[in-house]
Amino acid sequence: xxxVTQSPEALRLQEGESSSLNCSYxxxxxxxxxxxxxxxxxxxxxxxxxxxxxEEKEKERLKATLTKKESxxxxxxxxxxxxxxxxxxxxxxxxxxxxxxxxxTKLQVIP
Amino acid sequence: GAGVSQSPSNKVTEKGKDVELRxxxxxxxxxxxxxxxxxxxxLEFLIYFQGNSAPDKxxxxxxxxxAERTGGSVSTLTIQRTQQEDSAVYLCASSSGQGRETQYFGxxxxxxxx
Numbered sequence: 001x002x003x004v005t006q007s008p009e010a011l012r013l014q015e016g017e018s019s020s021l022n023c024s025y026x027x028x029x030x031x032x033x034x035x036x037x038x039x040x041x042x043x044x045x046x047x048x049x050x051x052x053x054x055e056e057k058e059k060e061r062l063k064a065t066l067t068k069k070e071s072x073x074x075x076x077x078x079x080x081x082x083x084x085x086x087x088x089x090x091x092x093x094x095x096x097x098x099x100x101x102x103x104x105t106k107l108q109v110i111p
Numbered sequence: 112g113a114g115v116s117q118s119p120s121n122k123v124t125e126k127g128k129d130v131e132l133r134x135x136x137x138x139x140x141x142x143x144x145x146x147x148x149x150x151x152x153x154l155e156f157l158i159y160f161q162g163n164s165a166p167d168k169x170x171x172x173x174x175x176x177x178a179e180r181t182g183g184s185v186s187t188l189t190i191q192r193t194q195q196e197d198s199a200v201y202l203c204a205s206s207s208g209q210g211r212e213t214q215y216f217g218x219x220x221x222x223x224x225x
């Protein structure tokens with residue numbers, strides 16, 4: 001069974017304090033790994049898709065990396081507006097896009 | 112449309128009543144998904160539609176839940192005889208259906224069963 005585990009569950013950072021969020025996954029084969037951002041009361045907002053180990057993608061202060069067992073979302077010099085829950089999801093090979101989501105990391109950035 | 116839309120945004124109902132939740136996917140997207148998100152929980156897959164193929168209903172929690180997709184576009188999720196444990200945010204997502212592509216989510220419907 002596909003599994004996605006995100007850590008930590010919650011993270012509190014001072015503005016400008018860089019850190020990383022972890023997403024560990026277990027799938028028979030990986031078609032793609034997704035990162036989403038979810039603000040309170042809203043639907044998840046797409047950030048990145050990673051397809052193969054070694055791949056990296058960046059967007060503003062965020063950088064996502066992928067290995068064969070885990071993905072990291074690195075946040076460089078975060079700002080209060082980066083506060084949100086970050087969700088990781090995996091799409092296994094075989095069949096269609098049945099995606100399994102982790103429970104997320106709730107990030108709070110303090111001014 | 113510009114994005115996935117869902118209605119209503121909020122729904123309060125009494126236990127035992129039926130509710131219908133609507134999803135309008137991104138124009139041209141052939142794949143449509145329903146998820147449920149309970150407080151503090153991850154997204155729980157409910158049902159998947161792809162074009163004219165039979166839907167994957169493997170995630171529906173009970174026979175009180177059903178969904179349809181008319182004309183390959185708009186979808187309706189129906190919950191019959193609602194229970195308090197059905198209270199959650201119901202999220203709809205769509206994707207282009209071409210494989211390896213990203214799902215784009217709507218804002219969700221917040222359902223509260225009293």
